Amino acid sequence: MIEIEGKIVSSQIFERKFVCNLKACKGICCVEGDSGAPLDDEEIKLMPIVFEEAKSCMDAEGIRAIEKQGAWIRDEDGDAVTPLVDGRQCAYVIFEDGIASCAIEKAWKNGLISFRKPISCHLYPIRINKTARIEALNYDEWKVCAPACAKGEQLNVPVYVFLKEPIVRKYGEAFYAMLENAALLWEDEKKKG
Numbered sequence: 001m002i003e004i005e006g007k008i009v010s011s012q013i014f015e016r017k018f019v020c021n022l023k024a025c026k027g028i029c030c031v032e033g034d035s036g037a038p039l040d041d042e043e044i045k046l047m048p049i050v051f052e053e054a055k056s057c058m059d060a061e062g063i064r065a066i067e068k069q070g071a072w073i074r075d076e077d078g079d080a081v082t083p084l085v086d087g088r089q090c091a092y093v094i095f096e097d098g099i100a101s102c103a104i105e106k107a108w109k110n111g112l113i114s115f116r117k118p119i120s121c122h123l124y125p126i127r128i129n130k131t132a133r134i135e136a137l138n139y140d141e142w143k144v145c146a147p148a149c150a151k152g153e154q155l156n157v158p159v160y161v162f163l164k165e166p167i168v169r170k171y172g173e174a175f176y177a178m179l180e181n182a183a184l185l186w187e188d189e190k191k192k193g
Helices: 041-057 060-069 103-109 119-123 143-155 164-171 173-192
Strands: 002-004 007-009 093-096 099-102 126-130 135-139
Touching (some): 093 103, 164 173
Antiparallel strands (some): 002 007, 093 099
């Protein structure tokens, strides 16, 4: 573990390799799991607006699920998350060419909205765990991401490098620069032994 600007960063973010491989996994991370995508406090406020703006890119099942449950819900643990369709895929999921993708992100790419997608989705496989005193960035290992791990190993791309854009989105350029420096120091320490 390394501390950067009061955040605890798992060394697995430096040592693990990861590059999404949608051709292999078909976006299953948006379909599998016990609840929807985690949402932060700002996203909770945005989701009703995001839903209205992204609705034209969504499928009928997702729209019905949100109209019934709301643009966001609380899961069994009391965490704010995106709702699910019949307890399965995220309500904001669309399928294109057999691959699950995000209707919110499609609306963003089409210039319909300024919100890209929940930061928890953009940062995956990094999960942010918060307590009253600390924020920790951890690597989340999930068997459905085995193709991404294999591709990351093949291309030798560490998690933090693959996730540069969402890390900068969440914490800023200065934080990412410190993260890069921490990765170099960690690599040096590992070589020493």
